[in-house]
Amino acid sequence: MNSRNIDHRDDTVFHFKDENKQEVADSTQVQKTRLRTSSKSLLRILNATADGILILDSSGYVVFCNKAAHKLLGKEEHELMGTMFGCPIADGHKTELQITRNGRVRTVEMHVSALDYENAAAVACLRDITKHVDLQKTLAASNAELKKLNEELVQARDEAIAQHKLKGQFVANISHEIRTPLSGILGLADILLNDCQLGEEELENVRLIQQASAQLLTIVNDILDFSKLDAGHISLQESDFMLDSLLEEVRDSVVGACAQKNLSISIVLDPKVPKQLNGDGQKIRQSLLNLAHNAVKFTPTGYVRIGAELQSTSYPNTVRVKFHVEDTGIGIEKLAQEKIFQPFVQADGSTTRFYGGTGLGLSIAKHFVELMKGRLSVDSEPGSGAKFWFELDLKYADADDRHQ
Ligand SMILES: Nc1ncnc2c1ncn2[C@@H]1O[C@H](COP(=O)(O)OP(=O)(O)OP(=O)(O)O)[C@@H](O)[C@H]1O
Ligand SMILES: [Mg+2]
Numbered sequence: 001m002n003s004r005n006i007d008h009r010d011d012t013v014f015h016f017k018d019e020n021k022q023e024v025a026d027s028t029q030v031q032k033t034r035l036r037t038s039s040k041s042l043l044r045i046l047n048a049t050a051d052g053i054l055i056l057d058s059s060g061y062v063v064f065c066n067k068a069a070h071k072l073l074g075k076e077e078h079e080l081m082g083t084m085f086g087c088p089i090a091d092g093h094k095t096e097l098q099i100t101r102n103g104r105v106r107t108v109e110m111h112v113s114a115l116d117y118e119n120a121a122a123v124a125c126l127r128d129i130t131k132h133v134d135l136q137k138t139l140a141a142s143n144a145e146l147k148k149l150n151e152e153l154v155q156a157r158d159e160a161i162a163q164h165k166l167k168g169q170f171v172a173n174i175s176h177e178i179r180t181p182l183s184g185i186l187g188l189a190d191i192l193l194n195d196c197q198l199g200e201e202e203l204e205n206v207r208l209i210q211q212a213s214a215q216l217l218t219i220v221n222d223i224l225d226f227s228k229l230d231a232g233h234i235s236l237q238e239s240d241f242m243l244d245s246l247l248e249e250v251r252d253s254v255v256g257a258c259a260q261k262n263l264s265i266s267i268v269l270d271p272k273v274p275k276q277l278n279g280d281g282q283k284i285r286q287s288l289l290n291l292a293h294n295a296v297k298f299t300p301t302g303y304v305r306i307g308a309e310l311q312s313t314s315y316p317n318t319v320r321v322k323f324h325v326e327d328t329g330i331g332i333e334k335l336a337q338e339k340i341f342q343p344f345v346q347a348d349g350s351t352t353r354f355y356g357g358t359g360l361g362l363s364i365a366k367h368f369v370e371l372m373k374g375r376l377s378v379d380s381e382p383g384s385g386a387k388f389w390f391e392l393d394l395k396y397a398d399a400d401d402r403h404q
Contacts, residue, residue: 052108052126057119060086064120072108072126074101085124090114096129106130168231175224182220185213215356222360225286226343229367236371240397241281243273243308243321250288250306257296258304265296268307273321276397283368284392287376288323290361291388295327297355302328302385317395324389331382341366341376362388 046053052069054062065080073080091114099106111125189210192198198206228234247267258265288306295304304327311320332340336347343363362376369376369390380386 054080054085054124054126055115055120056085056122056124058121060084069126072106072128073099091122097126107133165231168227172224172227172231172233175220175227178220179217179224182213182217186210186217189213219358219360222358222364225364226360226367229364229371234367234371236280237282238278238280238395240276240278241284242276244269244275246281246285247288247306247308249285250292253289254292254296254304257293261296261300263296263299263301264303266303266305268305268309270307270309272310273308274319274396277319277321278395278397279392280372283372284323287365287368287390288325290365291325294361294388295325295329295386297357299327299329299385311391314393318393319396320391320393322389322391324387326385326387328385331384331386332378332380333382337378337380340378 046066047068049066050068052072053064053066054069055064057063062080062083062085065077067077070077070080090112093110093112095110097108097110099108106128107130109127109129111127113123113125115121115123189206192206193203193210225234244267247269251265251267255265292304292306304325307324307326309322309324311322313319332347339345340347340359341362344359345363346357346359365388366376369392372392374390374392376388376390378386378388
């Protein structure tokens with residue numbers, strides 16, 4: 001039992017030894033197979049890469065090339081293998097090669113990395129960048145084209161500005177020249193009406209001349225203001241002014257027209273606003289006048305109110321005042337409200353025929369208000385009147401006025 005056991009043991013030992021040898025043999029075989037398999041896989045991977053790969057020996061001769069490399073260089077594998085590639089074998093060397101393939105020059109980017117493995121001294125990675133280079137060329141060409149276009153545009157803009165200025169200057173000069181004889185006509189009409197013994201019919205004709213000339217003068221003045229504003233020739237002229245007198249002057253300018261249309265006209269002045277202020281009173285007056293003229297023009301019945309109210313006070317030197325002109329007239333559609341501040345624009349096409357005017361009044365008022373750092377706005381509903389308003393920061397005229 002024992003010996004059998006020993007035998008068995010010996011057997012087992014022998015068997016063990018034999019098995020061990022077999023395993024070693026097996027493992028070498030496995031390693032070899034693995035090695036073969038891994039180099040095959042490596043080759044497969046290298047051949048599947050889109051970039052060309054060349055392995056060079058220390059003298060620059062090709063010892064390996066993948067499929068992409070001979071496709072890129074337009075040579076068969078056997079034509080490349082063992083040939084002198086002749087590139088510097090410096091680690092990190094990067095260069096572009098021009099290769100003619102099928103009669104077309106292609107640009108290939110080559111990146112060399114040093115390698116120290118058996119007879120391999122460097123690996124050169126090749127990439128076809130022809131499309132990229134072509135794209136860059138196209139981009140550079142369109143860039144140059146754009147630059148040229150830009151220069152032409154700048155030149156055209158400068159010419160347009162110069163011409164615009166010239167036109168503006170021309171319009172300003174003409175308007176100025178028209179104003180002088182027109183004032184003469186108005187003066188003469190005034191003399192004829194007051195000092196001459198005219199018959200009823202002649203009187204009526206002179207009145208018509210006076211009316212037409214006054215309308216013409218308003219238009220000419222508007223055009224003159226507009227062209228000056230457009231040319232940037234109008235600047236702020238700040239001085240002290242009495243707010244109540246300013247509003248009264250605006251009211252007085254339209255009181256006659258209001259009486260003719262049976263409209264009531266009033267001033268609504270918030271007592272909290274200082275009486276005397278400092279700012280461009282002339283421009284505030286002219287803006288309010290344009291708004292008041294419109295209010296009267298576009299209101300068949302009801303009232304026109306011209307007002308100013310205190311919005312806020314910033315001690316020690318400014319007050320924010322809201323100016324407004326309100327009427328009970330025809331009102332303005334929402335869509336038209338966005339356009340009427342542009343020059344020569346009226347709320348609808350029939351306005352000119354029915355009410356006259358050139359469509360400049362609001363645009364001038366808007367320019368003036370913006371020059372004073374305000375914004376001209378309107379609240380209106382068709383058929384329910386309109387309220388035009390703007391807020392301005394004005395200075396106190398003097399310290400004594402502050403606590404009134
Ligand atoms: N108070 C208002 N009520 C209704 N519509 C108005 C009022 N104010 C202005 N509008 C509309 O805005 C348009 C532009 O006004 P703007 O003062 O610029 O021109 P205009 O009065 O027609 O002509 P101009 O002022 O040159 O004599 C007017 O034609 C009118 O359609
Ligand atoms: Mg107007």
